[in-house]
Amino acid sequence: MKKKNFTLTDEFRRNAFTTPDGYFESLSVRIIETVAAAKRQPPLSWRQALRPQMAFAAGFVALVIAGYGGVRLLDSLSPATDPAVPASLEDFYAASLDMKHLNEETALHVIHSDETNDHSVNTEDIINYLASTRMSLADIASLE
């Protein structure tokens, strides 16, 4: 579709805004009254002038204090921190090293337990179990 070019001509100059009826008749009286009222008002002291800013600052400080208090309160009400959960990255690495050490000990214990534990699983049971899986006999034989 071809665009219809718009040209700003004088026909659009007409004021499209209106006012309530009789607005301008009473306007000067209201303006003079407003000016007279402003003249009667004493100039603001610095305290009065700063009152909104001071109220805002006080509100902000109160909010910060309330927020801090709320966080402290929640901290005190929450259960003690789980020692298993590391508090920081360093604690995590330390815990990992301990775990590794523990795993090595456990592994050794499992290896040696076959010799010491009376209730350990015997070799025949292990072979039967492995045979029930799809492990080949050659692989089972290689374990022995």
Place this chain on the structure above:
Amino acid sequence: MTDKELVRLFHEGGNPNYAFNLIVRKYQERLYWHIRKIVVSHDDADDVLQNAFVKAWSALPDFRGDSQLFTWLYRIATNEALTFMKSKRTKFFLPLADVEHQLSNKLEDDPYFNGNEIQKKLQKAILKLPQKQRLIFNMRYFDEMKYEDISSALGTSVGALKASYHHAVKKLEELLTE
């Protein structure tokens, strides 16, 4: 009575209230329409106009007639209207574009707007202009002010005003081209 005579009457006539009353009667309507085109709403324009005259009253004792009275009043009215718009933005934490968008929506159900569809479109398009261009366009196109007078009221050079007005017209024609 000319502006110079009004200013002289205010300073030397012994009755500044009377002189100020005459100034208000002479310029209230012109300034109202100037403010109204900036703030759009009638109620806001009424408030801003009152404030502008309060400012004018307190500054008139220092006005020595270096500029014309009416461009001086225009400057006060413009500053008041722009301050009002700024306070509206900061009060509701709005960017400028959102305030103009709100004003544009206001036109839809404004009981004191009786323009036809194309005039409504024109007003909405004017609200899309940058603030300075909008001011210059309104003063030149609707108020039919001379560039020299706009320059005195806004403190911008005549050359820059002409360029801004030209850009504003081009942009409006683009916006209104179907």
